[in-house]
Amino acid sequence: MKLNEITDNPGASKSRMRVGRGIGSGKGKTGGRGVKGQKARTGVAIKGFEGGQMPLHRRLPKRGFYNPFSTHYNEVNLGRIQQALDAGKLDANAPVTVEALLAAGVVTRPRDGVKILGQGELKTKLAFEVSAASKSAVAAIEGAGGTVKLLAGETPAP
Numbered sequence: 001m002k003l004n005e006i007t008d009n010p011g012a013s014k015s016r017m018r019v020g021r022g023i024g025s026g027k028g029k030t031g032g033r034g035v036k037g038q039k040a041r042t043g044v045a046i047k048g049f050e051g052g053q054m055p056l057h058r059r060l061p062k063r064g065f066y067n068p069f070s071t072h073y074n075e076v077n078l079g080r081i082q083q084a085l086d087a088g089k090l091d092a093n094a095p096v097t098v099e100a101l102l103a104a105g106v107v108t109r110p111r112d113g114v115k116i117l118g119q120g121e122l123k124t125k126l127a128f129e130v131s132a133a134s135k136s137a138v139a140a141i142e143g144a145g146g147t148v149k150l151l152a153g154e155t156p157a158p
Contacts, residue, residue, distance in 0.1 A: 017032075019031035019032055071112040071113070071131075072111050072112050073111060073112055073113055073114060073115035073131060073132060074098075074101075074107040074109075074110070074111050074113070074114045074115070075114075075115050075117055076101065076106055076107065076114055076115070076116055076117065077116075077117045077118070077119035077120045078116065078117070078118055078119065078120045078121065078122040078137055078140055078141070079119055079120015079121060079122075080106055080120065081096065081101075081106065081116075081120075081122065081126070082120060082121065082122055082123060082124065084101075084104045084105075084106050085124055085126075089103075089104035089105060089106075090104045090106075092124050092125070092126060095126075095127040095128065095129045095149075096126050096127065096128045096129065096130070097129045097130070098110050098113060098114050098130070098131075101114060112131065113130065113131025113132065113151065114130045114131055114132075115130065115131060115132040115133060115134070116128060116130055116132070116133040116134065116137040116138075116141070116148070117133075117134050117136075117137055118134050118135075118136030118137040118139070118140050121140070122140050122141060122144045122146070123144065124144060124146075125144055125145035125146045126141065126144070126146040127146060127147050127149070128141060128146065128147065128148045128149065129149045129151060130148070130149075130150065130151065131150065131151055132150065133148050133150065
């Protein structure tokens with residue numbers, strides 16, 4: 001089989017209707033646009049227009065706001081870190097940082113840092129250098145003989 005021999009399944013694609021090509025075509029003269037008026041012309045985009053009445057999207061109140069000082073952490077559970085250790089992607093002797101988790105493929109982008117959550121079981125003694133950690137995660141890490149160092153200055157100041 002070659003690239004030029006590949007065909008679609010029969011009936012999978014229909015050829016497009018060529019409008020405005022004579023009365024006999026069934027889509028001639030006005031080309032399916034009706035007769036006259038603004039909508040019969042090309043380049044008309046009046047999706048929210050309600051005939052001069054205030055459109056619905058402008059009548060409804062605006063809600064909420066974007067907080068530019070909010071922090072968005074990568075949330076990583078202890079079970080996911082243990083999986084990466086078992087797979088050999090994380091080094092047990094090196095501290096667990098954002099860079100180490102990125103290299104191991106545990107997180108995909110750095111965001112504002114990493115928050116460790118306590119779901120799962122940690123069997124290895126590890127040193128964590130992260131932005132935040134839950135109480136249960138800190139208890140589990142220290143229970144396994146590890147340490148948690150919270151990095152100050154990672155979050156943007158208001």
